[in-house]
Amino acid sequence: MERIELDEAKLQGQAEIWRYLYSFTDFIALTSAVQLRIADIIHSNGGAATLSQIASCISDGHTSTDITALARIMRLLVRRKIFTIHPPSDGGDPLYNLTHSSRWLLHDSEQTLAPLVLMENHPWQMAPWHYVSQCVKEGGTAFKKAHGCEIWDLASRDPDFNKLFNDGVACTSKFITSAILSxxxxxxxxxxxxxxxxxxxxxxxxxxxxxxxxxxGVNFDLPHVVSTAPAYNGVSHIGGDMFHAIPNTDAIIIKWVLHNWNDEECIKILRNCKKAIPRENGKVIIVEIILKEDGSGVFDDIGFLMDLVMFAHNSGKERTEAEWKKILEGGGFSHYKIINIPALVSIIEAYPDA
Incomplete structure (x- = not known):
């Protein structure tokens, strides 16, 4: 009996490695669905579409869609519960439907992750992953090993990458902003x-x-970033470098920025934040992931995946509360409180030391 259990455990272990080995195909299938605008096609067809209807909408009139290839991609995405498939009541072709997951792939929705999917799948973003083990051995940044420069340098000199990056970040900002406001x-x-x-x-x-x-409101970022920013009522755009100085203000909000930098760099940014706000009633509103090593919440596992994204793409990392406390104290913010919001991130409200 013990031998049978050992064999089953060994087989289960083998299956797990197979699954991780080819888990990248989930991402490729997901990206294909975004590139082909499959969710948009189903949505515009009243929320249900046959394979032939999807294929005809994908066709640009110059080429014919490979419906067999499309069926294979859809089969995996149905298995992953990105889409569902149901036989119609009239006995015709099966209908594909959206799920709560695939609604996040709609391009024109206010709440979409489609631009982020396209950004993360771009060759510029994928190449650094091949240098992760080399970084473990030698140190350094995987992105720089892959491209010869940091991600911010590439964005500053390549308008296409800058737009891709800004679009990816902006799409997350919409629904995280909603969570912050609520x-x-x-x-x-x-x-x-x-x-x-x-x-x-x-x-x-x-x-x-x-x-x-x-x-x-003041929107403060690097000059090449704010140069592409649209005009908003009540908002001024100021170009600058947060490592040098931050405009004086009553309060600062800094969302998903500190995780891009190492501890020493974060402390430098926070010290500049402290210089920019009044000692009394001033505060910094930090919007970031807080890792919970034993967390079982809906987003807790995602934080650890994001931590490796930071490792591959820049010198930053996601942090536990203890790690946040350390850099906050280093930056002159010994007092803080954590406010949970309905999102992947939380709010850390930090107050300057006297």
């Missing part, structure tokens, strides 16, 4: 001037100002 309702009431450090093209600060019109 979970941090009282936090903005006493703020007159708010600077969004590393605010990208200004999506977050524009939404905050829209809900709290008494706030004067």
């Amino acid at each position: 979970g941090y309702k009282q936090g903005f009431n006493s703020i007159g001037l708010l600077v969004d450090v590393g605010g990208g093209t200004g999506g977050l600060i524009s939404e905050i100002v829209k809900v709290y019109p008494h706030i004067k």
